[in-house]
Amino acid sequence: MRELRIGDLARATGISVETVRYYERIGLMPPPGRTQGNYRAYDRGHLERLNFIRHARTLGFDIAEIRSLLALAAQPATDCAAADAIASCHLTAVEAKIASLEALRAELTRFAGQCRGGAAADCRVLEVLADHRLCTGEHRLQTPEGPADTRRPAPR
Amino acid sequence: MRELRIGDLARATGISVETVRYYERIGLMPPPGRTQGNYRAYDRGHLERLNFIRHARTLGFDIAEIRSLLALAAQPATDCAAADAIASCHLTAVEAKIASLEALRAELTRFAGQCRGGAAADCRVLEVLADHRLCTGEHRLQTPEGPADTRRPAPR
DNA sequence: CTTGACCCTGCAGCCGCTACAGGGTGCATA
DNA sequence: TATGCACCCTGTAGCGGCTGCAGGGTCAAG
Numbered sequence: 001m002r003e004l005r006i007g008d009l010a011r012a013t014g015i016s017v018e019t020v021r022y023y024e025r026i027g028l029m030p031p032p033g034r035t036q037g038n039y040r041a042y043d044r045g046h047l048e049r050l051n052f053i054r055h056a057r058t059l060g061f062d063i064a065e066i067r068s069l070l071a072l073a074a075q076p077a078t079d080c081a082a083a084d085a086i087a088s089c090h091l092t093a094v095e096a097k098i099a100s101l102e103a104l105r106a107e108l109t110r111f112a113g114q115c116r117g118g119a120a121a122d123c124r125v126l127e128v129l130a131d132h133r134l135c136t137g138e139h140r141l142q143t144p145e146g147p148a149d150t151r152r153p154a155p156r
Numbered sequence: 157m158r159e160l161r162i163g164d165l166a167r168a169t170g171i172s173v174e175t176v177r178y179y180e181r182i183g184l185m186p187p188p189g190r191t192q193g194n195y196r197a198y199d200r201g202h203l204e205r206l207n208f209i210r211h212a213r214t215l216g217f218d219i220a221e222i223r224s225l226l227a228l229a230a231q232p233a234t235d236c237a238a239a240d241a242i243a244s245c246h247l248t249a250v251e252a253k254i255a256s257l258e259a260l261r262a263e264l265t266r267f268a269g270q271c272r273g274g275a276a277a278d279c280r281v282l283e284v285l286a287d288h289r290l291c292t293g294e295h296r297l298q299t300p301e302g303p304a305d306t307r308r309p310a311p312r
Numbered sequence: 313c314t315t316g317a318c319c320c321t322g323c324a325g326c327c328g329c330t331a332c333a334g335g336g337t338g339c340a341t342a
Numbered sequence: 343t344a345t346g347c348a349c350c351c352t353g354t355a356g357c358g359g360c361t362g363c364a365g366g367g368t369c370a371a372g
Contacts, residue, residue, distance in 0.1 A: 006350075006351095016329085016330080022329060026328090035337095037336080038337085039337075040351090048286070051286075059260060059263060059264060059285075062327080069281070073276060073285070075276060077275055077276065077277070080272075080274050080276045080278065083271075083276060083279050083282050084269065087268035087281045091264040105247065105250050108247040112243035112247045113240065113244045115239075118236050119232060120231060120234045123236035124240075125225070129215075129229070161319075162320095163319080178361090193368045194319080195319055195320080196319085
């Protein structure tokens with residue numbers, strides 16, 4: 001099988017050339033051999049490793065986790081429990097993130113899209129942001145009697 | 157009401173002192189007045205603005221969105237539709253993120269926590285990462301650094 | 313007069329890339 | 343042989359949204 005240039009590797013995995021070089025720089029990919037013209041020359045092992053990395057990134061594992069998983073995969077005799085622990089821990093984190101985003105969605109649906117076309121002074125969105133207690137269901141305008149913007153305008 | 161030091165503002169909003177200074181640096185907070193000892197001196201307007209920012213960040217708005225929302229809030233006469241559009245757009249993004257995380261969770265639950273205590277060579281987690289097609293239900297071993305087999309290289 | 317809490321500026325680092333600039337290589341075509 | 347073009351190289355800087363630190367200044371209490 002022919003040697004692979006970095007662009008071949010990129011096309012084969014869907015990872016950009018710059019990112020492949022970045023992975024090498026941070027030690028996630030081993031430095032490949034070089035051609036006479038100083039081009040990186042990859043083999044099938046590199047391709048498989050990069051695919052492994054891509055799959056793991058797609059699943060949301062961070063670089064440190066991937067490093068550990070690669071180390072475990074490189075030693076087939078070790079106990080698999082460590083790999084399972086990483087995955088389970090990651091699953092828990094994903095579930096937590098989903099929960100917090102769902103809470104966010106609940107709050108946003110409470111006021112987004114409720115525009116009645118009025119002026120900003122009556123805007124439900126801006127009201128809620130100005131006084132977060134409104135999120136809990138109350139509905140009162142917070143703009144004080146004086147103009148809300150006695151402060152200087154934001155620079156820039 | 158007394159002037160507020162940056163630490164007072166931080167305590168009152170739950171935003172760190174460093175972050176308040178950062179918001180000033182990027183023009184999200186207007187530069188406050190200074191005391192004789194060159195301390196920042198904030199007033200109630202600053203406190204309200206910072207609370208607005210915190211609420212918006214809590215809801216996941218990014219800095220650019222917050223800048224727009226603040227600009228709209230500062231001009232009570234303008235049409236509120238713009239604010240509503242920002243919020244609705246953000247809601248859509250949140251929903252998309254939830255959907256993609258749920259897909260992730262589905263994949264992860266398919267193999268995380270299935271450790272039978274064996275060696276890494278038989279590890280379901282590492283198998284899946286080495287050959288993502290396994291996610292769809294197949295079950296065959298493929299160590300990433302292992303000897304080249306007859307599997308064809310990934311297309312694309 | 314000293315202690316300690318607070319404040320100041322400026323800059324570097326985090327993560328995971330991404331995007332240049334400024335040059336070299338390799339192959340097909342005129 | 344010359345030319346063009348796609349590809350490759352190194353190095354560096356930037357993104358967003360902070361966070362942390364060094365090395366100093368200020369201020370009120372004891």
